[in-house]
Amino acid sequence: MLVLIGVLLVIVGFAIRLNPLIVVTVAGIVTALLGGMNPAQILDSFGTGFASSRSVTIFVAVLPVVGIIEFFGLQEQAKILIG
Known part of the structure; x- marks a missing residue:
């Protein structure tokens, strides 16, 4: 109990x-x-x-990579590509 x-x-x-x-x-x-x-x-x-739980492991592995890419200007590069 x-x-x-x-x-x-x-x-x-x-x-x-x-x-x-x-x-x-x-x-x-x-x-x-x-x-x-x-x-x-x-x-x-x-x-x-x-x-x-593979999904948790993938999330933990991918999240820092996305953060680094964002830090180095992913949004700006996407705007240039679209424009």
């Missing part, structure tokens, strides 16, 4: 408008600790979940 404290943490975190990424991560860690997992198992679970 203590494992459900993670759900309560998510509800409270969202209600007081905290960063959702931090709220869900902390709730997951707390739930895993209460469920009997050690820190190495928790880290392994997070890593496996992150690596198995």
Whole structure:
């Protein structure tokens, strides 16, 4: 029954408008600790979940590239090309 404290943490975190990424991560860690997992198992679970979600991995890889391209004038070059 203590494992459900993670759900309560998510509800409270969202209600007081905290960063959702931090709220869900902390709730997951707390739930895993209460469920009997050690820190190495928790880290392994997070890593496996992150690596198995290809869309997240692609997003993390592509986002910095788009930022660099924008920094070096992608919009200006597009305006020149269209014009």
